[in-house]
Amino acid sequence: MISAEQNDLMTRVGPQAPAGKLLRRYWQPVALVDELEGERPVRAVRLMGQDFVLFRDENGQLGMLDRDCPHRGADLAYGRLEGGGLRCPFHGWLFDVKGTCLETPAEPVTSKLCSRIRQSAYPVVERSGIIFAYIGQGEPPAFPEFDCFVAPGTHTFAFKGLFECNWLQALEVGIDPAHASYLHRFFEDEDTSDSYGKQFRGASADSQMPITQVLREYDRPTIEVQPVDFGLRLTALRELDDTQTHVRVTNVVFPQAFVIPMSAEMTISQWHVPVDDENCYWYAIFTSFTGPVDKQQMRDQRLELYELPDYTSRKNRRNNYGYSVSEQHSQTYTGMGMDINVHDQWAIESQGRIQDRTREHLGTTDKGIVAFRRMLVKAIENTLAGTGEIPLQIDAEQARAFSGPPSIDGISATSAAARYCEDADLKRRQGSDWASARLKTN
Template sequence: MMSPEQNELMTRVGPGTKCGALMRHYWHPVALADELPAERPAKAVRVLGQDFVLFRDERGRHGLLDRDCPHRGADLAFGRLEHGGLRCLFHGWLFDVDGKCLETPAEPEGSVLCQRVRQRSYPVVVKNGIVFAYLGEGEAPAFPDFDCFLAPGTHAFAFKGLIECNWLQALEVGIDPAHASYLHRFYEDEDTGAAYGKQFRSASADSEIPMTRLLREFPRPKLDVEATDYGLRLFALRKLNEQHTHVRVTNLVFPYAFVIPMSAEMTITQWHVPIDDTSCYWYAIFTSFGKPVDHAAMREQRLKLYQLPDYRPLIGRHNDYGYNVAEQKSQTFTGMGFDINVHDQWAVESQGRIQDRTREHLGTTDKAIVAYRRMLLSAIGQVGNGERPIMWLDQQRAAAIRGPVAIDGMGPTEGWEAYWKDVDVRRRQASTWAADTLPPLVA
């Protein structure tokens, strides 16, 4: 049973909080690159309870600054993009991507005030369609050589969505392999050939059985969890008979991402970024080991569920998640349509803005959640003691972490431990870009 103090400790991430101090040791997705259009590449962003302005200058450089102008506190998100930086509308003060004050034009001729003023700026990099920022003090960690970062842009697609609850419960649904047999249960199976871009609709590797049928008919997976250098590796085993067992390998990447299979050739790396304590964005990179990603099709599919500019769900709490009694009786377990993002949204938002974990009764299938919470509390303690936490990486360690491997496959009941590694090797060797990216565990 979790205490109220522990729940508070793990969920609060704003400035001055202990979990917030931990989070500021990592890079965070702060926007999609598409959110900075050529006509006005600037926008307000809120992350970890702090307000920033993100912009791209005329030279194509990205900058992230505190949102309040250091002169009189006006909102820089409305600033003019000109003359090498972002200009405040109030008195015309101009700041570059590094926070340097370039001009204070309302001041007297010859004033050197701008030489004494600097706006707080934060390191920014763009990785396969996502803008990442480092919000902490001191040296930023290196990026690991994950597949989602190594893949060429032709084989990666990025998207995001708003979730109106605390980041922790949004993450925890992704490290709960047992829920898929219920929350995402469909009573009719679709043509797996039409499953492109859809989760749990295709057949897994070495199988013709639709995932919808597999999840429906084998609802009691055997689960195992092992610690890794990036976080946790999860195994969900569904035994069909003495010869065949379905093997699903997923991952928790500390502090708040998971890597899961989407199909035999595509994986999803998904981050759960706190906007503040009661809302978050999921950011995802869909990575293909096979054919190039059909970006137009993937975007069109997702824009049926999310509206711009804030990527707010069209189906959600405000309209009962599309709940339909007749559908629940005959078509889906939830009665909330056929997109699993809606199901997950309901599951985590229905727990409240911040879940009260003191009322939980965890079971055997929650072992990954238990393991993650222990890891999170330990990392908070490490930072409190002045240490660097798990997944703070220097260049050498970052280059040694590959994958993580995410697999859905029909393997042998005896020998499944070697099977999933073999599937990963085969997939990489057949790929136009991933042949040289074998993780150390399978190299």
């Protein structure tokens, strides 16, 4: 049973909150690269209850600064891109991407004030279509050399969406292999050849069996949870008959991401990033092991649900997530349409802005959630104590030791199910131009 104090410990993300102190030790997605394209590459960012301004200067350099001007607190998100930086419209103070004050033009010509002013600035990097920022103390950790970060740009696609709830319950939906048989149940199976860009709509690897059929007809998976150097590996086994077993392997990358199968050819790496205690964004990188990603098709599919500029869902609590009684009878288990993002959104937002975990009763299929919470609490306690190990606080040399992580959804001979993930992952990599080249160098 989780106490109210333990729930606060895990969920609250402000600068002085225990979980907030931990999460600030990691790179956080703050925008899609697409969001800084166009005439004015400036965007307000709210991350873990703090406000920033993200921008690309006239020379193409990225910067992220505190949003309030250090002069009199005006909003730098309305700043002008000129003079080699971002200029506050209030009195013309100018700051570069490092936070250096370049000019205080309203001051007397002889003034030395500019040399004494510095705006807080934060490291930012681009990775596979996402801009990551580090707002913690000291040096940031290196990026592990996972597939989503090392695949060529042609083979990745990035997107995001807003959830109106706490980050932890958003993450926990991905640590729950059992829910897909219910929450994402479709009563009819579509043509799997038309499944590009749609999760849970294709065929399981090494078979012609639609994933929707597997989930619908075999709803009591055996779940295994294994600690690994980046977090947790979850294996869900569904015995189809005496000779065949469906194997689905997903991964929790500490502290806020999971890596899951999208299809036989593609994986999803997804982060759950707190805007504040009661809202979060999911950021995803879709990685293809076969041909280049059709970015336009993937984007168009997702823009059917998500509205710009804030990537908010057209189906939400204000319109009952598009719920239809007739659809719930005949088409989907939820009655909320064919997009599984809506299903997930309803499930986690319906728990409340911050789930009250003192009222929950966990079952055996929640073993992944239990294991992750224990890992999270231990890391928070070690952060507060200043002693003990914190997962994935790695340097560049250590980052090169990481790969994958393997994430597979397929049907195996039952006798080979224990090694199916490793074998299927190797086969997929050997057939991939970019991944096979990497095999030869590791």
